[in-house]
Amino acid sequence: MVWKKYKILTAIVFIAASFFEVRECYLPKWLTARRGSDTALVHRDLEQLKKKGNLVLLTENNSTAYFIYRGNPMGYEYETIDSFARSIGVQLSVAVVKNIDNIFGMLDSGTGDIAADNLTVTNSRRHKVDFTLPLFTTRQVLVQRKPDNWQKMNQQQLDKALVRSTIQLADKKVYARKGSSFYERLQALSDEIGGKIEIIDAPPGESTEELIGDVATGKIDYTLADENCAGIVSGYYDNLDIKTPVSFPQKIAFAVRNNSPDLLNALNEWIRKKRKSKFLQLTYDKYYSDKKFASLRQSAPYCSISGDRISPYDDLAKKYSPLLGWDWKLLVAQIYQESQFDPRARSWSGAYGLMQTLPSTSNIDSADMTPEKSIASGVEYLKTIDDYWVKSVSDEKERIAFDLASYDVGIGHVIDARNLAVKYGLDPAKWDNNVAYFLLNESKPKYYNDAIAQYGYCRGQEAYQYVREVLNRYQMYCNIYGNNGNENAKPDGESTSIKNNKAR
Structure with missing residues (x-):
């Protein structure tokens, strides 16, 4: 009797399976399961990633996977996973893998959430990680x-x-x-x-x-x-x-921890959609078929593959960043955010140059603005901001976020966000999940109509994102160009003279 029941149950399972595309793993995980036990040391699936708002990619710094070109992150693995991250509403960060043999160990330990590095799907690797649908095949x-x-x-x-x-x-x-x-x-x-x-x-x-x-x-x-x-x-x-x-041809795929089924399913669904839109093929061609672009990134002066310079303005950033006590790469990251290294960039509000300062701030007419004058005036304004915040935000790393937000949206709105943090019992000297929360919500009547919000309505989402993007880009620069934050500290006795500005 037990044997008959077993056969009936087995038949039901196989009939149900016939309604799914088995080759693309549509079956529930318990039916397609696997190969080995849960080897991951951390549990961080899709829900946790969305709550955190950040996804970490594990990959190498090389000419196809991930590199910096004129200050901008690029690469097949970077562009594809960045597109996926945006599709689930999170920001992408990158952890550069120095020794590719460690990539799966770093994945299991939680250093990253997705491993992507032209990874070949093999049976031995399937015991360690879960692979997505194949992106392409290669020999x-x-x-x-x-x-x-x-x-x-x-x-x-x-x-x-x-x-x-x-x-x-x-x-x-x-x-x-x-x-x-x-x-x-x-x-x-x-x-x-x-x-x-x-x-x-x-x-x-x-x-x-x-x-x-x-x-x-x-x-x-x-x-x-x-x-x-x-x-x-x-x-x-x-x-x-x-x-x-x-x-023979072998499958290339992304890898996730074997205890992240929701992340795996989301990636597979994204891959299906992107196959139809030709996004994956176009991105592949960009990095693996375009020999002219490959030659360019190998010899370009501002590419991490061929040199150690991020931009044409690195030397100016090294000259002026000590006035703030900043790593020069952080200043370069902000310059990119402001102007994408275009010294002629102009905003709708009349802000001009690399640091997008207003003539009323820099006391320099746009016709007379040079890259050095723009950086000098921008740093002077940042110094004014930092001098204000140093009184109430003693932690230097925390203060950087306050400085950046004030530079972007104006110091008054950040003061409002800080006062709201005090009112609602949060820490007014911490950025993430504290002051940042109220800046993000200053477009809501509940907050901008509050009596302590003296500067009123603010599109805080833009400033909030500004801070995140500058700091994320800075971290990417550090991952590739080194993380020596004091390498350009001002020598004793050396001074750099710049004018005092009152507003951006």
Whole structure:
């Protein structure tokens, strides 16, 4: 009797399953389940992320995943996950993974919420994380160096001089990061070809792009790479060959903790929608097919891939930021927010230049405004603001948010928000979830009509977002360019003279 009931239940389950698209995991998680136990050390699913208002992406700083170009974050992984973050109403932050072998451990420990780095879906990885629907497929290819006289060879001669079959890899030294999908593939190939491949562990933290560069410069002879990435990076060198495949097409996907089913479902739904809109294909083409853009970001002076400068105004930021006690990268982040580094930027209100100061603030006519004058006048106004807030907000990090908000919306509205925080029992010296809450809500009659709100109605959402975006961009700069906040502190005895301004 029990056996009959079991068979009936099984039949019902399979009949129900026929109404779903099994290949895209529409079945409930208990029916499609898995492979391994919950390995995550933290629980932070979609609901918690929305409540927090922030999503953290784990990825590398390289020429396709994530980089800074003229002060603006870019990259396939960054643009796609940023689009997803906006679709669920949260802000995106980035945690740069220095050693890609640690990415899944960082995911499980809660350092980030989504891992995205051209990640190959493998069975061994499925025991650690949950993968989304595939974004695209790619093959692994052998990266090798052409002979010194390759320009004088015809194709037949070149093919003869190079490895064109995986069988030829027997007894060859091939470098790969231990724990990578490339290392797994080399181990499998070594069994398949009936001859031992000498797999050499790459130095910890060395990226695939760096290994490809090592092949080009002759430090090593062979490595493996995903074909889409190899196609871009090999374009920087004229002596590399990537035409020998070593795998079948493999799925590339995002990864989440295995205790985040709602986040996984939201990502999958987003992927389905973006497939239809062609967003994913267009973004892929931008970073993996556009060789001209790839060449530009490799050689551009203000790209994190090719240099250590964020903008043409870094030196001016280093000159004036000590007056505020700020890291120069924070000032650069604010300059980008104000003008996107356009010295001729002008707002509807008449604010002009890199720091968008008004003529009444800077005492400088727009025709006479230079980048240095704009930064100097902006910093002077920030100093006036900071001198006011230092009396009531002693914590320097907290005070930065007060300074930025006051610069954007005017100090009076921030004073109102602070007074409202006092009235409602919150901390008037803390920004997040305290003063920021009331600034965000100063467009509501309940608050702007309050007798203690002397400056009245305010579109606080704009200033609130301004602070978040400047600080988030600053953190991105620190992730890539370093986090030494005191590297440009003013030397003893040095002074920088700027005029005193009263308003923005």
